Amino acid sequence: xxxxxxxxxxxxxxxxxxxxxxxxxxxxxxxxxxxxxxxxxxxxxxxxxxxxxxxxxxxxxxxxxxxxxxxxxxxxxxxxxxxxxxxxxxxxxxxxxxxxxxxxxxxxxxxxxxxxxxxxxxxxxxxxxxxxxxxxxxxxxxxxxxxxxxxxxxxxxxxxxxxxxxxxxxxxxxxxxxxxxxxxxxxxxxxxxxxxxxxxxxxxxxxxxxxxxxxxxxxxxxxxxxxxxxxxxxxxxxxxxxxxxxxxxxxxxxxxxxxxxxxxxxxxxxxxxxxxxxxxxxxxxxxxxxxxxxxxxxxxxxxxxxxxxxxxx
Numbered sequence: 001x002x003x004x005x006x007x008x009x010x011x012x013x014x015x016x017x018x019x020x021x022x023x024x025x026x027x028x029x030x031x032x033x034x035x036x037x038x039x040x041x042x043x044x045x046x047x048x049x050x051x052x053x054x055x056x057x058x059x060x061x062x063x064x065x066x067x068x069x070x071x072x073x074x075x076x077x078x079x080x081x082x083x084x085x086x087x088x089x090x091x092x093x094x095x096x097x098x099x100x101x102x103x104x105x106x107x108x109x110x111x112x113x114x115x116x117x118x119x120x121x122x123x124x125x126x127x128x129x130x131x132x133x134x135x136x137x138x139x140x141x142x143x144x145x146x147x148x149x150x151x152x153x154x155x156x157x158x159x160x161x162x163x164x165x166x167x168x169x170x171x172x173x174x175x176x177x178x179x180x181x182x183x184x185x186x187x188x189x190x191x192x193x194x195x196x197x198x199x200x201x202x203x204x205x206x207x208x209x210x211x212x213x214x215x216x217x218x219x220x221x222x223x224x225x226x227x228x229x230x231x232x233x234x235x236x237x238x239x240x241x242x243x244x245x246x247x248x249x250x251x252x253x254x255x256x257x258x259x260x261x262x263x264x265x266x267x268x269x270x271x272x273x274x275x276x277x278x279x280x281x282x283x284x285x286x287x288x289x290x291x292x293x294x295x296x297x298x299x300x301x302x303x304x305x306x307x308x309x310x311x312x313x
Contacts, residue, residue, distance in 0.1 A: 007043055010051045011036045014094045035087040038066075038073070051092070052101040059088060059106045067112055082111035120254040121266035121296060127152055129249035130260075131197075139216070140228070142209030144241050146201040147225055147233075148260065151242075153198030155264035155281050156182055158238045158257050165222040166206070173203035184283040192281050265293045 015033055018024040024032075042062050048054055066084055069075035076084070088106045095101035122130065131148055135141035150161050160182045172178045172194060179191045194202075202224075210226060219230015227233050239257050246255045261282070268278050279290040 006049055007040045007051050010095055010100065011040060011091060013098070014091050017094060031083070032087045032090075035084040036091055038084070039088050039091075051095050054092070054105050056105045056108055059085075059092075059109045062088065063109055063112070078112040085109060085111045119262035119266070119292065119296065120256065120259060121263045122251065122254070122259060124267060126249070126251050127260070127263055127267075130245055130251060133245035133248040136204065139209040139213040142201075142205045143213065143225060143233075144245060146198075146205035146209070147238060147241060148245065149198040149201040150194070151260040152264055153195045154180060154182070154192045155261050155268075156180075156192070157184065157261060158242075159235050160184060162223075162225055162233050162235055162238050164224040166224055167222065169202060169206070169224055173199050173206065182283070188283060188285075190280065190283045262293075265290070266296050269293055269297045 011033075014036070015029055018029050018032060039062060042065060043049070043054060043058065046058060046061070048058065063081055063085055066073075066076045066081045067078070085106065089104065089109075092101065092104040092106045096104050131145070131152065134144040134148065136145050147161065150156065151158065154161075163183070168181065172180060176196065176199075178194065180194050181189060181191055183189055206224070210224075213226055213228065214220065214230050217226075217228060217230030219226065221230060221232055223232035225233040225238070227237055235257075242257075242259065243255055246259075265278050265282060268281070269275065275290055275294060276287055278293065279287045282290060284290045
């Protein structure tokens with residue numbers, strides 16, 4: 001048996017290859033090392049010390065063992081199993097390319113399918129409490145109110161909103177028929193209507209809040225939303241604004257960067273909007289991405305049914 005085929009030695013050669021020839025980061029190599037160390041231990045228990053003797057059934061059994069766990073390891077999520085299988089597949093591919101194995105037994109082993117994670121949406125009452133949270137007697141409060149109203153009123157991503165310049169919203173505040181141009185992933189453009197609440201909040205910020213904040217900071221920027229130093233508001237700061245006012249509104253769970261975007265979509269579908277209209281408003285390339293929100297509304301209908309119908313249970 002060639003020494004290079006012994007599993008631990010083959011793994012060491014592969015990790016050296018990742019580091020030296022492929023220039024993988026230390027973080028990536030450390031992750032591969034952890035996953036492959038567990039794989040080596042699994043193969044040892046099954047009586048394999050020769051990488052060339054491993055069969056597809058062994059790799060499939062390893063995948064199942066990762067999912068279910070054992071006395072020493074908890075079961076892993078589907079995404080973690082997929083990551084480990086990717087490391088195993090790369091190891092065996094390297095062994096084939098290096099001439100120490102005839103085939104890749106991991107090539108045909110599919111990773112487990114991850115369950116669909118339903119987006120978190122706030123209730124309408126929670127959204128109302130959140131939108132009422134900013135103190136609009138201050139410039140920063142006017143800014144926060146306009147930011148939150150635009151996020152919920154358009155379903156935009158935080159990055160799309162903080163990227164807006166004043167020229168992008170000129171004429172928007174006083175024209176009920178005006179629409180907002182947004183640039184999403186890959187600079188894909190879409191146009192979304194803006195409701196009266198968002199227009200009013202934006203107007204208050206642009207007329208009373210933004211000039212005052214810029215004067216205090218002695219700053220100058222084309223950005224619609226600015227921080228206390230007079231510079232463009234960052235995505236991270238905008239998310240911090242969202243979290244801050246969620247806490248003030250008593251919303252303690254389920255807040256993320258896309259919370260208002262998810263709530264926008266869910267509430268539209270709950271109100272009877274067509275899924276393809278919501279797709280256009282969100283800027284999704286495929287309607288399949290938008291359809292996950294229909295699962296949320298079905299679950300909402302089920303909860304209402306179980307609560308309200310006398311013979312539901």
